[in-house]
Amino acid sequence: MDDERRVVALTFDDGPSANTRRLLEMLAARGVRATFFLQGEHVAADPDAVRAIHAGGHALANHTWSHPHLPELPRAEVDDEVARAADAVAQATGVVTAVFRPPFGELDDEVVAAVAAHGEAVVLWDVDPADWEAGALAERTAQRVVAGVRPGSVVLMHDWQDSTVDAVPAIVDALAADGYAFVTVPELLGERVAPGRVFSHGRPIG
Numbered sequence: 001m002d003d004e005r006r007v008v009a010l011t012f013d014d015g016p017s018a019n020t021r022r023l024l025e026m027l028a029a030r031g032v033r034a035t036f037f038l039q040g041e042h043v044a045a046d047p048d049a050v051r052a053i054h055a056g057g058h059a060l061a062n063h064t065w066s067h068p069h070l071p072e073l074p075r076a077e078v079d080d081e082v083a084r085a086a087d088a089v090a091q092a093t094g095v096v097t098a099v100f101r102p103p104f105g106e107l108d109d110e111v112v113a114a115v116a117a118h119g120e121a122v123v124l125w126d127v128d129p130a131d132w133e134a135g136a137l138a139e140r141t142a143q144r145v146v147a148g149v150r151p152g153s154v155v156l157m158h159d160w161q162d163s164t165v166d167a168v169p170a171i172v173d174a175l176a177a178d179g180y181a182f183v184t185v186p187e188l189l190g191e192r193v194a195p196g197r198v199f200s201h202g203r204p205i206g
């Protein structure tokens with residue numbers, strides 16, 4: 001069973017950010033690859049950062065163009081949000097994204113249908129350290145992640161939050177000491193990735 005493997009997927013949303021390069025250096029120093037759910041307008045603003053993520057061997061994933069509340073939008077705008085972000089990643093790197101995460105984790109049938117029509121799977125998370133909170137502390141973020149990870153976990157983080165990037169060495173070192181290997185989301189899911197499928201961790205939920 002894949003889910004019994006001691007693997008974990010670290011994911012970073014909303015980038016690239018001003019902290020992305022610092023994060024990439026930390027990950028590279030530890031030989032860790034992660035998954036970046038990129039926001040299209042940020043990709044367009046800093047395509048070099050996205051190329052650096054790609055060059056580091058990390059997975060590039062879709063997190064909409066402008067981070068809207070998708071269930072509040074008409075279908076055509078949902079389609080546009082998904083497609084524009086994917087196009088921005090493709091223009092910057094040539095990579096065709098295969099996985100998508102909705103802003104705020106907000107899904108409805110129409111959103112899933114739009115993502116499926118675009119050929120991507122939906123990937124949520126099972127570990128949320130609430131690192132986005134104002135005043136989040138690196139030590140607390142690290143404790144929450146390490147305490148929450150199970151084999152096959154997908155961890156939600158945000159690299160625009162300074163304290164999250166500060167927490168990464170402790171997170172990686174603790175999980176590695178606990179026997180975990182770090183994989184990208186596409187590696188975690190493997191052939192189970194299919195358009196419109198919904199995952200929260202290594203197993204589909206819809």
Ligand SMILES: [Zn+2]
Pocket residue numbers: 013014063067103104
């Ligand atoms: Zn987000």
